[in-house]
Amino acid sequence: MTSEEAVSAVTATENSMPEYALSFDNVSFTYAADSPFAVKDLTLNVKRGEFVSVLGHNGSGKSTLARLISGLLQADKGKVTVLGLDPSDKSQVGEVRRHAGIVFQNPDNQMVASIVEDDVAFGPENLGVEREEIGRRIDWALKTVGMEEYRHSTPTRLSGGQKQRIAIAGVLAIRPDIIILDEATAMLDPRGRREVTEVVRKLNKEEGMTVILITHFMEEALLADRAIVMNRGELVAQGTPEEIFEMGDLLQTYNLSLPEIGVIREELRKNGIDLAPCLRAETLADEIAAYARDRGIKVNCPAYMPEQTAVHYGGEWDISIENLTYTYSRKSPFATNALNGIDLEIAEGEFFGIIGHTGSGKSTLVQHLNALIKLPQAEKKYKKPKLRKGQQPPVESHIYVGKYDLSDKKCPWKELRSDVGMVFQYPEYQLFAESVFDDVSFGLKNFRPDLSREEVEKAVRESLEVVGLDYGEIAEKSPFDLSGGQKRRVAIAGVIVTRPKILVLDEPAAGLDPKGKKEIMELLHTLHRDWCKTVIIVSHDMDEVAENCTRACVISRGKVFACDAPALLFRRGEELRSLGLDVPLTQKICEGLGERGIKIECDMTAKGLCEVLTAALSKGAENA
Numbered sequence: 001m002t003s004e005e006a007v008s009a010v011t012a013t014e015n016s017m018p019e020y021a022l023s024f025d026n027v028s029f030t031y032a033a034d035s036p037f038a039v040k041d042l043t044l045n046v047k048r049g050e051f052v053s054v055l056g057h058n059g060s061g062k063s064t065l066a067r068l069i070s071g072l073l074q075a076d077k078g079k080v081t082v083l084g085l086d087p088s089d090k091s092q093v094g095e096v097r098r099h100a101g102i103v104f105q106n107p108d109n110q111m112v113a114s115i116v117e118d119d120v121a122f123g124p125e126n127l128g129v130e131r132e133e134i135g136r137r138i139d140w141a142l143k144t145v146g147m148e149e150y151r152h153s154t155p156t157r158l159s160g161g162q163k164q165r166i167a168i169a170g171v172l173a174i175r176p177d178i179i180i181l182d183e184a185t186a187m188l189d190p191r192g193r194r195e196v197t198e199v200v201r202k203l204n205k206e207e208g209m210t211v212i213l214i215t216h217f218m219e220e221a222l223l224a225d226r227a228i229v230m231n232r233g234e235l236v237a238q239g240t241p242e243e244i245f246e247m248g249d250l251l252q253t254y255n256l257s258l259p260e261i262g263v264i265r266e267e268l269r270k271n272g273i274d275l276a277p278c279l280r281a282e283t284l285a286d287e288i289a290a291y292a293r294d295r296g297i298k299v300n301c302p303a304y305m306p307e308q309t310a311v312h313y314g315g316e317w318d319i320s321i322e323n324l325t326y327t328y329s330r331k332s333p334f335a336t337n338a339l340n341g342i343d344l345e346i347a348e349g350e351f352f353g354i355i356g357h358t359g360s361g362k363s364t365l366v367q368h369l370n371a372l373i374k375l376p377q378a379e380k381k382y383k384k385p386k387l388r389k390g391q392q393p394p395v396e397s398h399i400y401v402g403k404y405d406l407s408d409k410k411c412p413w414k415e416l417r418s419d420v421g422m423v424f425q426y427p428e429y430q431l432f433a434e435s436v437f438d439d440v441s442f443g444l445k446n447f448r449p450d451l452s453r454e455e456v457e458k459a460v461r462e463s464l465e466v467v468g469l470d471y472g473e474i475a476e477k478s479p480f481d482l483s484g485g486q487k488r489r490v491a492i493a494g495v496i497v498t499r500p501k502i503l504v505l506d507e508p509a510a511g512l513d514p515k516g517k518k519e520i521m522e523l524l525h526t527l528h529r530d531w532c533k534t535v536i537i538v539s540h541d542m543d544e545v546a547e548n549c550t551r552a553c554v555i556s557r558g559k560v561f562a563c564d565a566p567a568l569l570f571r572r573g574e575e576l577r578s579l580g581l582d583v584p585l586t587q588k589i590c591e592g593l594g595e596r597g598i599k600i601e602c603d604m605t606a607k608g609l610c611e612v613l614t615a616a617l618s619k620g621a622e623n624a
Contacts, residue, residue, distance in 0.1 A: 018084040021178050021210040022046040022069060027078035028233075029064060038064040040233040042078070048177075049208040051201070053221040053241065056230035057255035057513045059483040062214045063105070065230070066182045069212070070102045083177060098127055101171035103184035105511055106426060107163035116158075116166055117142075117151045123174040134173075141169035144199050146192070157328055157336060160187045160425050160507075161358030161540075168196055172203075178210040179203070185220065186511045187425065189357045189540050190582035197223060216513050218245070218259040222279060229254060246277055257514040260543055260585050264606050271614040281585055285592025292598065292617060299598045299616045311551065315348025317402040317501050317533045319369065324397045325558075326364055326373065338364040340558035346536065348402075351528055353545040353552030353566075354538045357580030361558040362538045363425070366504045368399055368406070369536075370420035375399065375407050382409070402501065418447040421500030425507045428487035430494070431479040439479050440464065440494045447498050463493040467523060485516050492523070499531060506538045517541075521548050546570060546584035546604035554579065566604045 024044040030037050039061045046052050056062050067073040068080050071087030080087055087096040101123070104110055113119040117138050124134045142148045145165040155163055164187045171179060179200065185193040197220055203209040213220060221227055227244045229237040231254040237244060245251075245259055248266075252258075258266065261284060265275055275287040292299055324342035329335050338361045346352050356362045367373045375397050376382055387393060399406040404416045424430060433439035440460045444451065451459070461471040467489040474482070479490050496503065508524070509517040521544065528535045539545055545552050546566045553563035556579045562569060570576070570587045577583075583591075586609045590600045600616065602608040 018081075019047065020045045020081070021048045021050070021083055022212070023079075023081040024065075024068075025079045025081070027068065027075045027080055029068060029073060029076050037061075037233045039068065039075075042233070042235055044228065044235060046210060046212070048083075048210055049204070050226065051204045051211045051224045052213070053224035053227045054212060054214045054230065055216075055221060055227055055244065055256065058485045058511075058516055059232075060230040060254075061233040062230055063182050064233075066102055066180045066212065066214060069178075069180060070100055071096050072102075098174070099176055100178040100180065101174050101176035102180040102182060103164075103168050103171050105183040105186055106429075107160070107167040107187070110167050110170065111155045111163065114154055114156075116147070116153050116155055119155055119166055120170045120173050123170055127174065137173040137175065141173040144172055144195075145169045146195055153336075154334055157334060159359045159363060161189060161192060164188055165192060165196075165358070172199070176209070178212065180212040180214070182214045183216065183511050185215070185217065187358075187507065187540070189580050190542065191577075191580035192358055193217065193220070216511075216517075218261070218279070221245075229256070231255070242277070242279060245279055255513070255515055257518065259514075260606060264585075264589070264610060267606070267610040268613060271610065273614065273617055281588035282592045284589055285596055288589075288593060288613065288617075289596040289598060297617055299600070311345075311347045311350070313345060313347050315533075317348040318400075319344075319346040319402075319502070319534070320398075320400040321345070321365075321368075322398040323395050324365070324368060324399065326361075326368070328364075338558055342555075342558070342560055344553060344560055344563065346534065348533050350534055350536075351525070351548060351550050352534065352536045353549035354536065354555060355540070355542070355545055355552055355581060356555035356561075360555045362555050363506055365555065366422070366506060366536065366538055369401060369502070369504055370417045370422050371406055371411070371413055372422065377407050378409055378411060380409060414447065418443075418498045419500055420502045420504065421495040421498065423492055423495050423503070423505040423508060425510060427491035427495075427508070428484065430491045431487060434478060435476050436464070436479050436482075436490050437475040439490060440497055443494055444497045459497050460493075463497040464490070466496065466527070467493045468519065469493070485512065488512070488520075492520075496527060496532075501533045502536070503527065503532050503534070504536045504538075507540065508537055509539075509541065509544060517544065524548075542570065542582050542584040543586075546586060547606070554581070567602070570604050571601075 024042045027039055027042045028037055029039045054062050064073065068075060069082060071093040074088040082096045083099050085092045085096045087093050111119060112122050120138050120141055121134050124137055142151055145168050147165045147169060150162065155166055164184065168184055185196055188196065200211055201223055204211045213224060215221055222241045224241055226238060227241045228235055229244060236254060245262060248258060259279065261279055265278065268275060273291060275291060278284045278287055321342055321344040324339050326339040327335055327337050342365060354362050377396060401420060404411055431439055433442060437460055440463055441456050444456055444459055464471045464474065469486065469489055479487060509520045512520060524535050549566055551563065551565055552569055554561040561579065570583045573583045573587060573591060584604055586602060586604050586606060589609065593600050600612055602612045
């Protein structure tokens with residue numbers, strides 16, 4: 001074949017490929033005949049090699065769209081086409097999944113093997129990829145998501161964030177033409193999110209992979225060529241991410257909210273500081289610096305110190321943790337050190353944050369607080385180890401939660417768990433009963449069997465109303481018929497129904513849209529103000545911790561790296577980033593201003609930053 005013929009053949013092949021990677025032609029889908037449409041009259045075309053972000057409130061139809069693409073669901077009306085193939089055709093769905101890989105929000109939904117490398121190899125093996133090539137793909141995919149050292153680990157022993165990385169690696173190993181990420185980075189730490197999105201962006205730009213990114217993270221959405229907004233199953237807006245995020249009030253009509261940087265800009269505008277539209281911290285810093293420069297304003301902001309840097313102990317419900325160590329599968333080849341000598345004190349009345357990289361030990365730590373994981377000496381069969389002559393006894397771990405000594409075998413565990421409520425990652429997966437009433441009342445009936453039916457009903461009603469649900473409308477419904485946001489609220493109601501003195505929540509807002517996150521945090525503040533002595537949240541969201549917590553600690557490799565008020569903690573940006581974490585948007589803006597000669601310090605909240613900036617710029621204008 002001559003070179004001209006070869007070029008002609010390649011050109012012909014390219015021309016034979018469909019123009020669009022994905023096409024939705026007037027597609028509708030509903031999960032039940034009497035349910036509202038999850039996707040309604042959707043018409044959408046995505047070009048090959050395009051990067052599209054999909055935005056929308058929880059229940060807007062985003063995940064349904066992803067499942068229609070992969071053939072996990074079939075449209076009730078209209079037609080879905082994937083690279084010219086029909087995912088509703090049983091003879092073609094296998095080929096569709098060869099070309100289109102999907103990463104779900106919850107990694108447990110796609111784990112299939114007992115060893116990490118086998119899980120990553122599952123897809124390529126089923127596609128008939130040669131053995132040597134499978135090995136190369138496993139190496140590349142695990143390296144891509146930063147999980148090489150866990151190649152021979154068991155997925156069930158990994159943290160939620162580590163599992164998510166493995167799930168992403170399993171899809172990358174297929175080397176699909178289209179990759180769909182359905183909130184796939186929701187459980188990752190900031191470094192993990194950056195690494196995964198960088199890989200996806202690289203695959204998109206360098207290899208032409210089509211990307212459908214379903215996300216609630218603004219930074220991720222900004223990477224896309226185009227953003228689409230869904231509301232109640234319908235496509236209601238599309239354009240560049242910048243165009244979408246400038247829609248302002250219109251976004252709120254779709255149950256979305258402005259990105260935090262948009263909120264800060266709007267607040268500054270209300271205070272008389274008019275800035276051009278911007279969606280990145282460095283751009284906002286440029287705008288503020290230009291505003292000051294153009295007006296001859298010299299900003300001299302005094303150092304900010306939190307009002308209450310000292311923590312007062314001695315309360316009835318203080319928490320004290322001493323030398324807490326824990327090893328998973330201690331006597332097996334899979335032994336993994338999760339905690340390596342945690343020393344931590346949390347005072348009664350705090351709204352306390354725990355942050356750390358994926359696998360740092362955060363979840364293991366909080367599971368000790370209500371003895372879901374017991375200290376060794378608290379186990380019934382525990383006996384002190386016999387020491388050889390001259391051998392020093394090991395330093396024991398101790399945990400004191402209010403009046404409870406968790407190292408004591410005689411600790412009243414049932415009473416402890418009534419006073420220390422635990423809400424897990426994805427709390428909606430805790431639901432199990434036939435009705436919402438039965439689910440919410442389950443813990444109450446176990447902890448307080450002396451209560452009458454009327455008292456139980458009153459407590460359930462109050463708990464559901466506290467989380468924003470109508471008792472009369474929802475009590476007799478199956479919890480599995482509710483929306484994702486409603487399920488989460490029911491699960492939280494089932495924990496708070498016993499009125500715990502301490503409430504511990506592991507990633508309570510993960511996977512929720514911005515409005516949902518705000519509502520959950522407002523709910524927690526209401527509980528904290530009304531009757532809950534102490535609230536402890538585990539989070540990967542630095543803005544969430546900065547806006548809500550009185551203090552926070554950083555866990556790294558099973559130890560406490562630092563513990564302080566957010567205003568002090570997040571100034572240590574370089575150190576936090578070296579641990580796989582990040583700083584909140586407010587600190588990024590302060591850092592950007594510092595690089596431009598404007599020194600600003602604040603309490604790390606958006607409101608605090610706006611107040612400091614307004615005061616500094618106004619004072620500077622007076623002295624100009």
